[in-house]
Amino acid sequence: DSGTDVLDLGMTGTEEVYFASFHLDVDGGIEVTASHNPLDFNGMKLVGREARPISGDTGLYEIKRLAEENNFSAPIKIGRLEQYSTQNDYINHILSYINLPRIKALKLVVNAGNGAAGHIINAIEEKLQQAKVSVEFIKVHHEADGTFPNGIPNPLLPENRESTARAVREHNADIGIAWDGDFDRCFMFDENGEFIEGYYIVGLLAEAFLAKNPGEKIIHDPRLTWNTIDIVKKAGGIPIQSKTGHAFIKERMRIENAIYGGEMSAHHYFRDFGYCDSGMIPWLLIVELISVKKKRLSELLEERIKAFPCSGEINTTVKNAEATLLKIRDHFSEDKPTVDVTDGVSLDFGSWRTNIRTSNTEPLLRLNVETKSNRDLLRKKVQEISRILKI
Numbered sequence: 566d567s568g569t570d571v572l573d574l575g576m577t578g579t580e581e582v583y584f585a586s587f588h589l590d591v592d593g594g595i596e597v598t599a600s601h602n603p604l605d606f607n608g609m610k611l612v613g614r615e616a617r618p619i620s621g622d623t624g625l626y627e628i629k630r631l632a633e634e635n636n637f638s639a640p641i642k643i644g645r646l647e648q649y650s651t652q653n654d655y656i657n658h659i660l661s662y663i664n665l666p667r668i669k670a671l672k673l674v675v676n677a678g679n680g681a682a683g684h685i686i687n688a689i690e691e692k693l694q695q696a697k698v699s700v701e702f703i704k705v706h707h708e709a710d711g712t713f714p715n716g717i718p719n720p721l722l723p724e725n726r727e728s729t730a731r732a733v734r735e736h737n738a739d740i741g742i743a744w745d746g747d748f749d750r751c752f753m754f755d756e757n758g759e760f761i762e763g764y765y766i767v768g769l770l771a772e773a774f775l776a777k778n779p780g781e782k783i784i785h786d787p788r789l790t791w792n793t794i795d796i797v798k799k800a801g802g803i804p805i806q807s808k809t810g811h812a813f814i815k816e817r818m819r820i821e822n823a824i825y826g827g828e829m830s831a832h833h834y835f836r837d838f839g840y841c842d843s844g845m846i847p848w849l850l851i852v853e854l855i856s857v858k859k860k861r862l863s864e865l866l867e868e869r870i871k872a873f874p875c876s877g878e879i880n881t882t883v884k885n886a887e888a889t890l891l892k893i894r895d896h897f898s899e900d901k902p903t904v905d906v907t908d909g910v911s912l913d914f915g916s917w918r919t920n921i922r923t924s925n926t927e928p929l930l931r932l933n934v935e936t937k938s939n940r941d942l943l944r945k946k947v948q949e950i951s952r953i954l955k956i
Contacts, residue, residue, distance in 0.1 A: 568640030572649040576709060578681045578748040579610055580843045584658065585651045586616040587839035593619070598747040601719035604712060610747075616839040620812040656688050658838070659845050663853040670699040671739045671852060674732040674754070678718025678725075679710040680746035685845060700852070703736045705729060718745050720752040720760075721830070721878075730758035739855065740862050742848045750831040751844040753851065755863040762877050764789040765866050766847065767827030768796040773850055774825045775800035784818050784826030784834070787908045788920045788933045792873040793827070808908045809922070815840045829878070829933070875935040876947050881954040883930050886923040890930070893921060893953055917946055930954060 574585060579596040586594035593613045599606035611619040611628075619625055677683040686702060693700050705728055706715045716725055720743040733741040733754050741754030753761040771783045771793060779801045785793045786809040797804040807817040807826070811834075814826045818840045826834035832842045855862055883889045890910055897912055905911035909922025909931075917936040924931060932950060936943045 566640070566643060567637060568642060569644040571644055571646050573646060574649060574651065576681055576684065578685065578844065580749050580838075580841060580845065581651065581655055581685075582610070583612060583616040583839055583841040583843075584655045585649075586612050586614070587841070588651060588654060588658075596747060600747050600749070601717060601721075601745040603717060616841050618812040618815055622812070652685075652688060656685070656692055659843065659849060660689070660692060662835075662837075662846050663849050665693070665696045665698050667853055667856055668693075668698050668700065669856040669859075671856070672701045672703065672736060673848075673852070674703045674705060674729055674736060674738045674741040675707070676705040676720075676729040676732070676741070676743040677707050677709070677748070678720070678744060678746060679706045679708065679713050679715055680718045680744060680748060681709055682744045682748035682844070683707045683709055685748070689845075703732055703738060705732050713746075718743075720745070723760075726752075726754075726760050729754055730760065733758040740848075740851065744844050748844040749842050751833075751848050752831050753848065753862070755866070756861050757863060759863065761862070761866060762829065762875060763827075763831035764792060764829040764875055764877075765869055766831070766851070767829065767833070768792045768869055769854065769865060770827060770833060770847060770850055771802065771825060772796050772800050773854055775802040778824055781825075782821045782823040784814055784821065784823045786814070786828045786830075787905065787911050788878070788922070788931075789829050789875050789935050791918065791935055791937070792869055792875075795873070796869070806907060810925075811842055814842075872938055873935055874938070874940050874943050876933055876943060879932040879947065879951070880924070880929045881932065881951070882928055883954060884928075886928065886930050889954060890921060890923070892956070893950060896953055917942055919946065919950060921950070 579598060582594040582596040596610040598610060599608050613619055675686050690702050720726055729741045729743045739756055743752045753766055755761060767785060775781060782803045782805055783797045784805050784807050787806055794804045805821055807814050814834055818826045818834055824836045833847045834840060834842045835846055894910060900914055902912040902914045909920055911920040919934045921930055921932050934943060934947050
């Protein structure tokens with residue numbers, strides 16, 4: 566109505582809009598999604614040219630001002646609306662990250678959570694069949710249904726993991742994969758149905774990229790870091806820390822020309838994917854990795870989890886997040902930790918470290934703790950900090 570030409574991609578995942586935005590000669594893209602929020606929520610993810618994120622620092626408040634002023638003049642002409650599909654190009658692009666002939670016969674449980682991932686899994690399945698790649702898909706909650714009859718698609722919540730884990734065990738599958746509603750995050754389960762913290766997947770993907778591209782830069786977030794830094798350095802890469810959040814990670818990746826960036830929250834970013842995050846590329850890379858190394862996923866991760874055990878993210882509701890953060894810093898001040906305020910507060914004590922940060926959208930503090938090969942110390946420190954959080 567304002568004179569803008571629109572390409573309507575239909576039902577898509579967020580990364581399909583990212584792909585179309587950098588693949589086509591367009592001024593930007595909008596994904597309508599609430600991702601993993603309650604079913605009565607909705608929202609929009611906006612990007613500009615080349616799928617560059619539009620955030621508070623890069624135009625979002627200007628858009629808000631224009632909308633609030635509501636001072637829109639009548640256009641010279643109404644824009645054109647066209648139904649358009651980039652799906653085939655998108656599928657070919659994400660499959661280009663792996664070497665199809667290297668993929669062995671595998672059985673995968675895939676759980677779309679009744680979100681938007683199902684149609685892409687179907688398209689990938691068809692491409693693999695055409696290439697005579699023997700991968701069997703066990704589909705769970707596969708059909709898109711915005712009423713979410715099987716719960717909100719957020720595999721970070723432990724109660725939402727059982728359907729994937731159970732299917733892996735029942736079908737004797739090699740791995741399980743679950744997505745959030747707009748499938749820009751994917752979550753992995755090993756052959757035993759055990760949920761894998763996204764932190765360890767970051768290290769695995771960093772190692773995979775550096776094996777093919779030695780010396781490249783890898784971006785990681787500050788919440789859990791030791792495993793990633795250790796892997797990247799041993800593989801001859803350069804680890805670089807960035808503030809948490811897609812806009813910050815993408816900006817830093819562009820500045821550093823980093824090949825890959827990963828967050829423990831299961832967001833994975835790829836230079837050749839417009840520096841954007843994808844929930845499809847990661848599991849394809851993992852499938853190639855277990856095929857080439859001839860190891861189960863649990864075997865690939867066992868040593869890393871033992872070397873750097875972590876708490877996973879623990880969320881606590883607090884009355885005053887900033888005051889509680891200061892209380893924690895004061896509590897540990899006599900131990901003289903190394904302090905990093907890149908994102909929230911990171912305290913490094915040598916044998917263990919923690920990151921505590923405020924939520925951007927809720928009255929929560931998000932706690933992560935990791936140690937060096939010491940599960941008992943991990944448990945004790947989680948309990949110690951949790952007590953302070955609840956005071």
